[in-house]
Amino acid sequence: MIIYRDLTTDNKDEVLSDAYKIIDVGDGLWEVDCKMVQVGGENFQLEGANASAEGEDADDGGETATERVLDIVRDFRLNSIEAKPSKKMYMSEIKKYMKKVNEALKAKGESDDKIKEFQTGAQAAVKKILANYDNYDMYVGESMEEGQMYILVDFREDGVTPYATVWKHGLEEYKV
Numbered sequence: 001m002i003i004y005r006d007l008t009t010d011n012k013d014e015v016l017s018d019a020y021k022i023i024d025v026g027d028g029l030w031e032v033d034c035k036m037v038q039v040g041g042e043n044f045q046l047e048g049a050n051a052s053a054e055g056e057d058a059d060d061g062g063e064t065a066t067e068r069v070l071d072i073v074r075d076f077r078l079n080s081i082e083a084k085p086s087k088k089m090y091m092s093e094i095k096k097y098m099k100k101v102n103e104a105l106k107a108k109g110e111s112d113d114k115i116k117e118f119q120t121g122a123q124a125a126v127k128k129i130l131a132n133y134d135n136y137d138m139y140v141g142e143s144m145e146e147g148q149m150y151i152l153v154d155f156r157e158d159g160v161t162p163y164a165t166v167w168k169h170g171l172e173e174y175k176v
Contacts, residue, residue: 004171006141007108008100009148012174013141014076015166027128028121028169032072034153034162039074040066070153072164073139078151081138087130094129096147098122101170108172118169129165136165 001019005012016022021033072078085093098119105115129136129152136152152165 001176003174003176004166005174006149007104007170007172008097009141009143009145011141011143011145012172013143013145013148014174015078015141015149015151015171016072016076016164020072024168025165026121027125028118028167029125029128030166030168032164032166034070034072034164036068036162037071037074038066039069070162070164072151077142078139079142079144081140081150084136084138087133090133090150091126091130093147093150094126097149097167097170100147101167105169114169121169122167125167139164 001017003014004016004018006015016030016032023031023033025031070078073080101118102115105118132154135154137154139151139153140148141151149167149170153162154165155162
């Protein structure tokens with residue numbers, strides 16, 4: 001399995017894995033199909049334990065709290081950005097992020113062609129993101145470091161299927 005980690009964070013936050021359907025949409029962006037999943041409400045019991053003797057069966061049959069979340073958020077401990085930045089503020093943040101990716105690619109010894117591909121694609125990608133900006137929910141990795149990748153989530157045309165948008169050049173592969 002391949003885990004994709006955020007190249008710009010000190011902790012190398014995990015963002016994605018090859019277990020998800022990844023679509024290269026050009027300009028250095030990947031779209032990743034997600035699903036809504038139920039979390040919570042688990043009622044774990046050890047094998048051989050006698051719940052009635054422990055007094056733990058008093059709430060049997062009762063409802064336990066569950067929540068629907070994106071599988072990618074659950075799987076990679078992503079944090080929601082509740083107070084979404086304005087477009088102007090996002091532009092400022094994306095410029096910082098682009099600079100960090102550029103530096104990280106150079107530090108990794110990537111070819112000039114790959115760096116140029118990132119730089120030219122980034123301009124078109126930012127235009128594409130800004131055109132759809134109001135529809136996105138935003139997430140960041142577990143460490144919540146300044147200047148890290150924003151994971152943008154929207155829904156496909158069917159209005160039911162969520163997908164995340166990530167910067168492919170801002171990720172590094174880690175084989176597990």
